[in-house]
Amino acid sequence: MSVALDDRPTNASGHGRLLVLALTWLAPAIVAAAFLWLIGDVVLRGIGGVDWNFIVDVPRNAGRAGGIAPIIVSTFLVILVCVAVAVPLSLFAALFLAEFSRASVPMSRIIRLSLNCLAAVPSIVFGIFGNALFCVALGMGYSILSGGLTLACMVLPILIRTMENAIRAVPEDYRLGAAALGLSKSQVIIRVILPLSIPGLLVGLLLGVGRALAETAALVFTSGYVDRMPSSLLDSGRTLSIHILDLSMNVAGGDKNAYASVLVLGVLILVINSGIAALLFFSKRRSGLTS
Amino acid sequence: MAPLDVTSDSIFWRVNDLTVSYGKALALSSVSIDIRKTGVTAIIGPSGCGKSSFLCCLNRLSEMIPGCCVSGRIEIQRENILATRFDSTSLRRRVGLIFQKPNPFPMSIRRNLELPLREHGMRDSREVDSTITRCLTEVGLWSEVKDRLDAPALSLSGGQQQRLCIARALVLKPDALLMDEPCSALDPVSTAVVESLIQSLSKNYTIVMVTHNLRQARRLGSDVAFFWMRDGAGMLIEAGSSDQIFNSPRHELTQRYVLGQVA
Ligand SMILES: Nc1ncnc2c1ncn2[C@@H]1O[C@H](COP(=O)(O)OP(=O)(O)OP(=O)(O)O)[C@@H](O)[C@H]1O
Numbered sequence: 001m002s003v004a005l006d007d008r009p010t011n012a013s014g015h016g017r018l019l020v021l022a023l024t025w026l027a028p029a030i031v032a033a034a035f036l037w038l039i040g041d042v043v044l045r046g047i048g049g050v051d052w053n054f055i056v057d058v059p060r061n062a063g064r065a066g067g068i069a070p071i072i073v074s075t076f077l078v079i080l081v082c083v084a085v086a087v088p089l090s091l092f093a094a095l096f097l098a099e100f101s102r103a104s105v106p107m108s109r110i111i112r113l114s115l116n117c118l119a120a121v122p123s124i125v126f127g128i129f130g131n132a133l134f135c136v137a138l139g140m141g142y143s144i145l146s147g148g149l150t151l152a153c154m155v156l157p158i159l160i161r162t163m164e165n166a167i168r169a170v171p172e173d174y175r176l177g178a179a180a181l182g183l184s185k186s187q188v189i190i191r192v193i194l195p196l197s198i199p200g201l202l203v204g205l206l207l208g209v210g211r212a213l214a215e216t217a218a219l220v221f222t223s224g225y226v227d228r229m230p231s232s233l234l235d236s237g238r239t240l241s242i243h244i245l246d247l248s249m250n251v252a253g254g255d256k257n258a259y260a261s262v263l264v265l266g267v268l269i270l271v272i273n274s275g276i277a278a279l280l281f282f283s284k285r286r287s288g289l290t291s
Numbered sequence: 292m293a294p295l296d297v298t299s300d301s302i303f304w305r306v307n308d309l310t311v312s313y314g315k316a317l318a319l320s321s322v323s324i325d326i327r328k329t330g331v332t333a334i335i336g337p338s339g340c341g342k343s344s345f346l347c348c349l350n351r352l353s354e355m356i357p358g359c360c361v362s363g364r365i366e367i368q369r370e371n372i373l374a375t376r377f378d379s380t381s382l383r384r385r386v387g388l389i390f391q392k393p394n395p396f397p398m399s400i401r402r403n404l405e406l407p408l409r410e411h412g413m414r415d416s417r418e419v420d421s422t423i424t425r426c427l428t429e430v431g432l433w434s435e436v437k438d439r440l441d442a443p444a445l446s447l448s449g450g451q452q453q454r455l456c457i458a459r460a461l462v463l464k465p466d467a468l469l470m471d472e473p474c475s476a477l478d479p480v481s482t483a484v485v486e487s488l489i490q491s492l493s494k495n496y497t498i499v500m501v502t503h504n505l506r507q508a509r510r511l512g513s514d515v516a517f518f519w520m521r522d523g524a525g526m527l528i529e530a531g532s533s534d535q536i537f538n539s540p541r542h543e544l545t546q547r548y549v550l551g552q553v554a
């Protein structure tokens with residue numbers, strides 16, 4: 001313990017330290033409290049409305065009664081279309097950016113710039129764009145397909161960027177090591193780089209799916225409001241977030257089922273998160289990188 | 292540079308006027324040397340004089356390094372391996388490279404060895420297994436890891452990892468091994484193990500080894516090449532048998548370096 005000769009500055013900085021200390025505890029406490037309040041509110045108000053029937057029944061009386069079965073199905077289908085289109089596209093784009101083009105090449109700079117711009121575009125704009133392109137120009141109408149494709153465009157930037165980072169994060173040692181074994185560039189990518197970047201790719205997927213699940217504005221004009229059970233991807237379908245929006249904004253007396261739907265959406269996100277976290281854990285343990 | 296006094300079919304690499312630069316910076320200027328098939332050729336010289344750059348040219352890994360530009364001629368069996376139409380992946384299959392820092396893939400021990408085999412077309416699982424056993428035995432790792440082949444390679448010690456990397460190069464039945472300071476990241480005990488491994492491998496493989504350790508070069512090297520840096524560019528000062536370089540060097544610089552009289 002050192003003793004300061006002049007105790008005034010020490011005192012002052014002591015107060016400063018105390019303040020910083022208080023703030024560093026206060027800020028996370030506020031965040032945690034807000035989070036707990038949110039969760040608590042949703043669980044308390046929603047839990048009463050959620051039972052088996054709510055999951056398997058169709059909505060009745062504009063959603064005030066009945067369940068959300070078709071809405072869960074539509075949500076899954078929209079996400080499925082989005083992931084099926086966006087993931088392969090992003091993976092190849094990320095591979096191109098990370099492996100086949102130098103960061104300084106104009107082509108990849110243009111791509112990066114446009115991705116950054118796209119990432120900043122508000123989702124309602126994607127909705128209008130998706131409506132014009134998929135619903136009208138390509139004649140898909142209000143449909144799950146249109147909605148999923150619109151979401152795919154929307155999550156593309158975030159997916160590409162996280163995937164590019166994941167691929168770049170594979171240390172150069174492994175690239176050179178694999179090449180030194182006489183593997184061709186494509187073998188190096190398929191056998192070494194992609195397997196080693198799986199954790200990062202999964203994180204990207206998680207962010208993308210999370211963003212897609214939460215999306216409403218981009219879907220209002222593309223996948224639409226229809227709350228019937230979809231029979232094909234060309235049917236309109238209402239996702240959970242749109243259902244919640246509709247119940248709370250447009251349907252008097254829809255609050256109870258709105259909360260119940262929020263709870264279901266929350267659980268869904270939690271399940272997807274834990275699933276991907278489990279995958280991450282196992283893939284890291286297998287590779288022997290830190291648990 | 293006077294070529295070593297040997298007949299041509301005992302030469303593995305015939306390097307002629309090799310120049311390496313990174314962007315505009317010259318890293319190695321006009322190196323000519325013959326590297327013999329038998330024994331260990333040790334490359335010594337101060338840091339930054341282009342030893343690693345030289346090594347990477349011998350299996351053309353240099354083309355993987357951004358900005359690296361190589362000119363000159365390197366012949367293996369009269370064929371110029373620097374020619375663009377020369378198949379560099381099959382060259383790397385014949386010439387293994389061991390890195391300074393052990394770099395096993397973060398996969399299981401077995402997968403590390405299986406991966407190159409499978410990628411080069413070995414389908415039969417029994418053949419794969421027996422090759423893995425043979426190579427792990429060759430590097431003296433078999434008894435240490437035979438019960439944990441499915442454990443992560445990164446759970447091995449540094450010395451074991453380096454031997455695993457050597458085994459990984461050996462599964463492809465190469466003719467030659469390039470080693471870039473293979474012991475510099477290892478403790479003295481592991482170093483001794485790897486050194487004796489190199490000694491025994493040198494009976495069957497052509498080995499070129501970069502080392503900062505002069506005693507190691509003297510112990511292991513049958514030939515020694517001394518690199519130096521002048522005006523920011525690396526160059527070969529002289530090459531010859533270990534005995535000649537250490538006991539009767541032609542250049543005063545070599546003399547001073549091997550006696551430890553230059554920084
Ligand atoms: N990837 C690279 N990009 C740019 N310059 C490089 C690169 N690798 C090496 N150099 C430069 O080339 C010169 C030779 O480097 P090299 O690594 O071949 O030296 P070295 O003799 O192996 O040194 P050390 O003993 O420290 O390993 C150095 O001046 C270095 O700065």
Ligand SMILES: [Mg+2]
Nearest residue numbers: 342343344471
């Ligand atoms: Mg080096």
